[in-house]
Amino acid sequence: MTPLRRPYLAGHGDDSYRVSHYDLAVQYRPDTARLSGRAVIAAVADRRLAEVPLDFAALRAERVRLDGAPARHLHRDGKLRVRPVRPVPAGTPFVVTVEYAGKPRPVRSLWGDIGWEELTDGALVASQPVGAPSWFPCNDRPADKATYRIAVTAPSRYTVVANGGLVSRRVAGGTTTWVYDQPVPMSTYLATVQIGRYVPVRLSKGPVPQEAAVPRRLVPQFSHDFGRQPAMVQAFTRLFGPYPFPDYRVVVVDDELDVPLEAHGLSMFGANHVDGHRGWERLVAHELAHQWFGNSLTVAEWRDIWLNEGFAKYAEWLWSQESGGEPASAHAARAWATVAALPQDLKVADPGVRRMFDDRVYQRGALTLHALRHTVGDTAFFGLLREWTRTYRDRTVRTEQFEAMAHRHANRPLDKLLRAWLHEHPLPPLPSR
Ligand SMILES: [Zn+2]
Structure with a gap:
């Protein structure tokens, strides 16, 4: 029998319930860096729940509902504790809805500032390991995988990339709402939103479709630096087994990043990782490999x-x-x-x-x-x-x-x-x- 070992991030995430689906809708304005959002979280109680503890950092919870009815809640020290009138019995499905707003900030951690981060002109999310609560309330432990729908509304001049497949794009009054559907179970730390002034670049139509969102000025260098990525997908498919998701995307932000970072079905790189000489190709391989090791198997x-x-x-x-x-x-x-x-x-x-x-x-x-x-x-x-x-x-x-x-x-x-x-x-x- 394996001895009981204390988790590395005890107090972060909670094993008293499991989330099956996150339905997230956020509005973001890069000029004011303000975000407002609504999270509809469908979950199942694993134990009798006197409260539902969600990880939620600095944004303000404005309205909280449990199964459609207004719910008492306490938001303190990174936890949003939703208090049902009567405890939720073990095995019971329930839905928590949180409406929230504020200026998202990364979560301070032992490994630096992580999560939603403002860029010079846009935003990115890189949450490993504890940054997800910077932009939505969640059960932030890697073992609690769920499906997602992520809708992001931003001014129409921005491109928005999130996890999963783009299912719709609606323009209304100068803003565009991008809706992504993620049917593959995903850990919270791999959920991402990328907002920036990007142009699309197609690297491969198939068998694994590969697209990129890149600042216009970097497209020529990018096309060279990532030109061998389709061959890389082929090689890794042969060595590791089938690519685990429907497609793969890359986002190059127009700021420098210390390191590239993986998300589920996509990876993000800094402008400094594109040099026109394949100077960072080993990291292109590293982030791609995480789709098998880290994202599919977590x-x-x-x-x-x-x-x-x-x-x-x-x-x-x-x-x-x-x-x-x-x-x-x-x-x-x-x-x-x-x-x-x-x-x-x-x-x-x-x-x-x-x-x-x-x-x-x-x-x-x-x-x-x-x-x-x-x-x-x-x-x-x-x-x-x-x-x-x-x-x-x-x-x-x-x-x-x-x-x-x-x-x-x-x-x-x-x-x-x-x-x-x-x-x-x-x-x-x-x-x-
Ligand atoms: Zn890595």
């Missing part, structure tokens, strides 16, 4: 973040090799030397909440996969990855599940290898053949 608990980042990092090395660059083994040797020179005080499968995004999680996570590949061979390794993405598609995952599946694909015992790479401090030697 960590149930942040402790297992290497299942996102180690895999996305390894995808960078695989793409390098696939595209005629350095082989993965050269990247692995370099990464091993880098990690070897750093303190050996981090466990990949339990890095600690402050070090979730430590570069060693990425590098050693990728090295773990490389070591595993060299131990079991290519056929077993990529067979494992494809079974992994097929079995847990649209679901949540844990390290133990990956280890159990790896054992089944190996023709030799892996306990020692996986324990040393994932659960112990010292950096193991890189297997060579």
Whole structure:
């Protein structure tokens, strides 16, 4: 039996209920940076609920309803607590409606400011791991996946991109309402809205349609830098299994970003990640790989973040090799030397909440996969990855599940290898053949 372990972000998200659908409608004006919205949240009680605790940061809840009737509520310290007249019995579906308004601000966190962020001319949302409550009330834990409808109204000169497929675009009095439907279950941190002065660029019509929204001035460089993305989708489909969603989109904002970021079915890059020389192609590969590892298969608990980042990092090395660059083994040797020179005080499968995004999680996570590949061979390794993405598609995952599946694909015992790479401090030697 697995011992009970405290979640990394205890107090964030709540396991007393599950959300099945978020229906979000927000109006945003970039010139005043004001947002007003309405969230209709359909959920089911897992336990008897004396209150429904929603994560909701700094916006003001103006009206709250439970199953259509006005509900008492208390909004304090990042929680909107909705109080039913009588407790909601376990197993009962219920609907919370919240109307809200204000100036959205990112959520302050151990990893910087996260969530809804104002751009020079527009806005973006990048919420990993705790930023979603900056723009809508939610049950903000990655294991609670739900479907979404996201309607965004903005001045008509802006392009709006959100998760899922665009189902309608209505113009009225100088504003346009963009409605996106997301039928694939998605974690709150991967929900996004992108608002900016963009032009559309089509990278591929199929089999995985790939579109982009890019500032006009960057289109020529972008077309070169992302020109090999369709080939990348093909290569990853062969190695990892079918691309998990109906399409893939990229947004390039007209501001600089520290790092590109993944959302469900799309990724966002800064203007600084487009240089006309494919200078950031490894990150194009990294964010694309997150669609399989992170977005389709999502960590149930942040402790297992290497299942996102180690895999996305390894995808960078695989793409390098696939595209005629350095082989993965050269990247692995370099990464091993880098990690070897750093303190050996981090466990990949339990890095600690402050070090979730430590570069060693990425590098050693990728090295773990490389070591595993060299131990079991290519056929077993990529067979494992494809079974992994097929079995847990649209679901949540844990390290133990990956280890159990790896054992089944190996023709030799892996306990020692996986324990040393994932659960112990010292950096193991890189297997060579
Ligand atoms: Zn990543």
